[in-house]
Amino acid sequence: MIYFDNSATTPPAPEVIEAVHESMKSCFGNPSSRHALGLAAAKELDSARRTAASAMAVRPDELYFTSGGTESDNISVFGAANIKKGRRLVTTAIEHPAVLRCFEHMEQAGFDVVYVKPHSDGSISEDDILNAVSRDTSLVSVMHVNNETGAIMPVERLKAAIADIAPRALLHVDAVQSFGHVPFYPSKWGIDLASVSSHKIHGPKGVGALYVRKGTALKGHVFGGGQEKNIRSGTENISGICGFAAACALLSENDAVRAAEIKSLLLNELLKIDGAVYNGGGKESPYIVNISFEKIRSEIMLNALSNEGICVSSGSACSSGSHGSHVLAAMGAKLADNAIRFSLSRYNTIEEAQQVCEAVNKIVKGLRR
Numbered sequence: 001m002i003y004f005d006n007s008a009t010t011p012p013a014p015e016v017i018e019a020v021h022e023s024m025k026s027c028f029g030n031p032s033s034r035h036a037l038g039l040a041a042a043k044e045l046d047s048a049r050r051t052a053a054s055a056m057a058v059r060p061d062e063l064y065f066t067s068g069g070t071e072s073d074n075i076s077v078f079g080a081a082n083i084k085k086g087r088r089l090v091t092t093a094i095e096h097p098a099v100l101r102c103f104e105h106m107e108q109a110g111f112d113v114v115y116v117k118p119h120s121d122g123s124i125s126e127d128d129i130l131n132a133v134s135r136d137t138s139l140v141s142v143m144h145v146n147n148e149t150g151a152i153m154p155v156e157r158l159k160a161a162i163a164d165i166a167p168r169a170l171l172h173v174d175a176v177q178s179f180g181h182v183p184f185y186p187s188k189w190g191i192d193l194a195s196v197s198s199h200k201i202h203g204p205k206g207v208g209a210l211y212v213r214k215g216t217a218l219k220g221h222v223f224g225g226g227q228e229k230n231i232r233s234g235t236e237n238i239s240g241i242c243g244f245a246a247a248c249a250l251l252s253e254n255d256a257v258r259a260a261e262i263k264s265l266l267l268n269e270l271l272k273i274d275g276a277v278y279n280g281g282g283k284e285s286p287y288i289v290n291i292s293f294e295k296i297r298s299e300i301m302l303n304a305l306s307n308e309g310i311c312v313s314s315g316s317a318c319s320s321g322s323h324g325s326h327v328l329a330a331m332g333a334k335l336a337d338n339a340i341r342f343s344l345s346r347y348n349t350i351e352e353a354q355q356v357c358e359a360v361n362k363i364v365k366g367l368r369r
Contacts, residue, residue: 002355003347010203065237094118148339152182156189159190180283269361278301
């Protein structure tokens with residue numbers, strides 16, 4: 001089996017599996033309990049927070065554990081949008097549904113929402129975003145790396161530029177596809193809120209984190225016992241969080257170097273195929289390649305590759321039941337219904353990429369007879 005669908009989820013690292021197992025076996029107490037097992041769980045929670053915060057280069061007291069990227073996005077948008085500070089909200093037309101659905105809800109609540117469209121290569125410039133910002137803007141939300149094309153958005157200097165126009169506006173960045181894959185420094189870049197997910201970096205599912213810059217006013221929308229400083233109530237998933245921390249500890253810049261080599265091979269070989277079209281071309285993550293194959297619909301190619309023991313996707317796993325890719329549609333891609341996303345991880349190899357290219361070539365020739 002060759003797994004090239006790592007933007008959907010990654011296989012848990014052996015060290016992560018061991019960390020989760022050990023936590024479930026010996027550290028199962030509720031961290032809010034005051035007995036020995038509860039105190040031990042609280043200590044593990046604190047240690048995991050420090051490890052994850054170090055991986056993001058932020059302070060531990062600025063990091064809040066959640067159930068994943070979707071919840072972190074929801075907390076950010078609903079907690080930061082403030083009609084008293086400004087009626088306008090700005091996001092992009094190519095965000096993950098976890099962000100887009102929130103903004104659609106905010107439109108119904110009376111906010112003026114602007115969806116910035118991408119260029120044909122999937123990119124969005126800083127000026128594109130700033131042109132949508134007005135003094136009446138209270139929140140800007142921009143993903144760092146697009147989950148379908150890998151396009152990297154210009155978030156490094158965005159906060160300072162936004163502040164010149166709308167001093168009270170907050171900046172939220174969905175970093176689910178960038179954390180652990182490309183350089184990401186939310187504190188250094190002045191970002192107010194950032195969402196990350198464990199299962200995109202070989203950690204367990206059901207765990208994520210939300211970075212909240214110190215001093216940022218954010219209302220929690222999950223009520224209960226007041227865990228995570230009232231940002232996200234609910235008993236913490238200690239075993240999952242320990243697994244997340246273990247995944248953070250394994251992150252290495254060398255992984256991106258290997259991914260870039262594999263991506264280069266995929267592009268060089270797959271674009272030799274007649275009718276292959278690259279859905280990208282701008283500044284991109286080394287982990288994602290999106291290519292359309294003329295006259296072969298995505299689901300046909302997916303099934304054919306699956307029969308060859310190769311796992312890929314046609315776009316976001318969270319939108320697999322919907323009709324078409326909103327990202328490629330916003331880009332104006334002519335072959336959006338023919339797109340295949342190949343997404344990589346540290347465990348993929350050049351040899352696997354060569355096998356994938358050979359399989360795609362064989363399938364294309366067979367289907368076009």
